[in-house]
Amino acid sequence: MNRVGRVVCIRLAARIGLVVGIFFGIILLVEFLDTGRFNQTAALAGPWTSTGLAFLSALRWSLLGLPVTVLIGAIVGLIDLHSHREMVIISASGRSIWSTMRWPILMIILSGVIVTTVVDSFAIRVYQQLDAAQIGWGRAYGVQNRETWFNQTGADGDYMLYARSVTQGGTQLRDVSILRLQPQGGTGTRIHARMAELEPGQWRITDGMVLDIDRAPQPFAEMTLATTATGSELSLQLGTAEDMSWFDLRQALRNGIADPFARAAAETRFQKLNAVPFVLVGALLIAFAFTGGYRRTGHYGWTIVYGIVLGLVVFVITEMADxxxxxxxxxxxxxxxxxxxxxxxxxxxxILRREDGRV
Incomplete structure (x- = not known):
């Protein structure tokens, strides 16, 4: 990296980091101001867990708004370079805007890859370790602990599984009812149990009772039912694709997801994570496009407004497409x-219009 690239990258990284930090602080303040949820979490899991979940929630919301914060931070950094006439010196030295943008673009791509594969995955893993689903934190955890139906199939036949309480991303069900499609003369058409836990290739059902029309109820301590479902697929059926890491999504898609809606949610989330570095590159290009040029008066008011509005438009389009x-x-x-x-x-x-004019 040459000296010009190093100066521009350091200045942009500092300003982008500052804006992201401010945005994170604002979200964290909002999380702490939600005293009802904070106190409820502290009563259930302790004050340290409640504080940790507030930080993780703020972190994940900050990652969601990263395209806008990167755009604003890049604009602030470029204005700072202009205010010290560093961009003027770079242009006077004969360097085009394309050579000036080369190293910042590489920096943004690398940062986007790290955010996608490391930071987001770390936040999700800690969420899972803190068992945030049962506490009620997270963007997609609101579907937990609700009555839910699962359509299941396996070596033991097809059946519908109904649970009045769902935890652990769908792998642990409480107060379960199972309706089986049995051939004529088959037994066990209805099963009620206290709990069902997903194991590889089967549901382990405990403390239940088998009900048939023509015989007395048959209690049991434990039984199993074969299933082709996986934990990832059940989690996706609950609508929790946002709370799966890049690695979990890749593994789930490789194993195959039968449910079409769950597969669409998983693939969209996976591709969205893959596209994050390039969305950030787009935000950086917009910042250069609206603040990279020289201004004799040094006024960037409307230019900044145009850039931020375009960034918000891109963010809205991204969320709608998602x-x-x-x-x-x-x-x-x-x-x-x-x-x-x-x-x-x-x-x-x-940028082409500003640099080369109309063609």
């Missing part, structure tokens, strides 16, 4: 990569 892809309305690849391409095209178009 919802459409997760619902199966839009192809997951198009839903995830479309906003990234839109952001990059907008940034490149404005």
């Amino acid at each position: 919802r459409a892809g997760s619902a199966g309305v839009l192809d997951p690849i198009a839903a995830a990569w479309g906003p990234a391409l839109v952001a990059i095209v907008i940034g490149l178009t404005v």
